[in-house]
Amino acid sequence: MMLGLLLARAGLTVTVVEKHADFLRDFRGDTLHPSTLEIIHDLGLYEELERLPHQKVARLSAAFGDFETEVADFSHLPVRSPFIMLMPQWDFLDFLRRAGEREPGFTCLMRTEATGLVEEAGRVVGLELQTQGGPAELRAPLVVAADGRKSVLRAAAGLAVEELGAPIDVMWFRLPRKATDTDQTGGRFDRGRLFVRIFRGDYWQCAFVIPKGTADTVRERGIEAFRAEVASLVPFEPDRADALRSFDDVALLSVAVDRLRTWHRPGLLCIGDAAHAMSPVAGVGINLAIQDAVAAANILTGPMQAGNVTDADLAAVEKRRLLPTRLVQRAQVFAHERILGPVLRSGDAPTRPPLPIRLLARFPILRRIPARLVGMGIRPERVRSPDVRISGE
Numbered sequence: 001m002m003l004g005l006l007l008a009r010a011g012l013t014v015t016v017v018e019k020h021a022d023f024l025r026d027f028r029g030d031t032l033h034p035s036t037l038e039i040i041h042d043l044g045l046y047e048e049l050e051r052l053p054h055q056k057v058a059r060l061s062a063a064f065g066d067f068e069t070e071v072a073d074f075s076h077l078p079v080r081s082p083f084i085m086l087m088p089q090w091d092f093l094d095f096l097r098r099a100g101e102r103e104p105g106f107t108c109l110m111r112t113e114a115t116g117l118v119e120e121a122g123r124v125v126g127l128e129l130q131t132q133g134g135p136a137e138l139r140a141p142l143v144v145a146a147d148g149r150k151s152v153l154r155a156a157a158g159l160a161v162e163e164l165g166a167p168i169d170v171m172w173f174r175l176p177r178k179a180t181d182t183d184q185t186g187g188r189f190d191r192g193r194l195f196v197r198i199f200r201g202d203y204w205q206c207a208f209v210i211p212k213g214t215a216d217t218v219r220e221r222g223i224e225a226f227r228a229e230v231a232s233l234v235p236f237e238p239d240r241a242d243a244l245r246s247f248d249d250v251a252l253l254s255v256a257v258d259r260l261r262t263w264h265r266p267g268l269l270c271i272g273d274a275a276h277a278m279s280p281v282a283g284v285g286i287n288l289a290i291q292d293a294v295a296a297a298n299i300l301t302g303p304m305q306a307g308n309v310t311d312a313d314l315a316a317v318e319k320r321r322l323l324p325t326r327l328v329q330r331a332q333v334f335a336h337e338r339i340l341g342p343v344l345r346s347g348d349a350p351t352r353p354p355l356p357i358r359l360l361a362r363f364p365i366l367r368r369i370p371a372r373l374v375g376m377g378i379r380p381e382r383v384r385s386p387d388v389r390i391s392g393e
Contacts, residue, residue, distance in 0.1 A: 001096040001108075002290050003144060003271070005043075006297035008103035011388040012304055015138060016100070017127065019113035023090035030089050030198070030205070031283040034074060034375040036290050037081035042383040045099055046081070052095060054087040055199050061186035064353035069361035072371040084375070086185075086200060089286070114147060117156045117268065124157070124267030142309050144296070145270040146289070149256055149277035154270050159260050164329055166255040166279055167336050168344070169215055171208040173250045175230075175240050177201070188233050189343045195233040206230070207280070211344050215252050223247055255279050257329055264314035271296055271317075276325045279332040281340075282374045288328065294381040295320045301385040324378035331373075
């Protein structure tokens with residue numbers, strides 16, 4: 001959606017294809033980091049975004065047993081919005097779509113599923129679609145696959161995937177929030193259990209982290225046992241967990257960390273989770289996907305305007321985004337192996353905070369480092385693609 005908006009603002013004709021009738025998918029990434037908010041500022045859309053329901057988080061905390069500390073302070077970042085904005089992803093996608101639809105070359109087709117690729121002489125020249133009226137084709141000089149970690153299009157293209165491994169899965173759910181609760185987003189690491197709470201105004205979005213492949217075991221123990229575990233981890237009265245009436249109220253996210261060996265083929269480019277599935281650690285997935293979109297627009301707008309997008313142009317997008325992708329994924333795998341994994345394996349042993357956490361507690365200035373890495377990332381992108389309304393073209 002972001003790439004479509006940027007290309008349409010540059011005067012190009014763009015079609016975004018969405019298989020659902022709306023964007024109402026719960027338990028998706030809802031964190032807009034300062035790097036993303038800078039891009040929204042670049043587009044002159046921040047005031048419109050801020051009018052939507054949201055919460056702002058300037059600091060993150062973590063608890064290891066009875067030890068709790070702040071771990072990231074975004075308030076010192078040299079940006080116009082030094083905080084994480086929490087906003088339901090459906091609201092953000094609708095916001096981007098509305099901005100796109102103000103451009104004459106932008107079209108968003110809802111209830112239209114991309115089911116395959118149209119190829120001629122080894123080049124991708126369009127999409128096979130399933131529409132409400134039946135099968136159809138959409139021809140295009142460039143197809144961008146942004147259809148997620150289970151991408152149909154990257155599979156159809158035969159692009160090889162490198163699995164980096166993820167030893168965890170996440171059970172997502174909501175708990176009610178009271179006005180007397182803290183508004184601080186944070187996590188708790190406690191004797192074989194990991195719990196994250198995300199401030200969402202009138203409710204908490206919660207993540208219960210489990211070893212990969214153990215969801216059936218958790219369900220077999222029953223919802224009452226699950227509620228009891230959750231109740232022991234929340235920083236408020238235990239009966240708040242009674243809101244979980246059954247496992248129908250709990251969604252399972254199967255965590256994957258992977259990366260395409262090559263992100264493109266003639267006529268096709270993969271970005272976002274279709275190119276590199278991310279762990280929910282640090283909530284960077286949506287923000288990396290947006291960085292991919294901005295880099296793609298910056299690099300491809302000129303060739304697309306000239307009607308000649310080459311393999312070298314597509315490779316330039318991959319080259320631009322590969323280093324930050326690798327570094328973030330490496331950090332996520334490190335966190336899985338050195339922090340999350342040991343906590344989940346600790347059983348009844350006391351959970352001792354690792355050395356980096358103890359240093360963050362002792363020296364508050366160090367909290368600016370994770371804030372910079374999480375909030376801005378590696379090689380943050382800025383909008384460089386032209387805007388025909390500003391240039392007067």
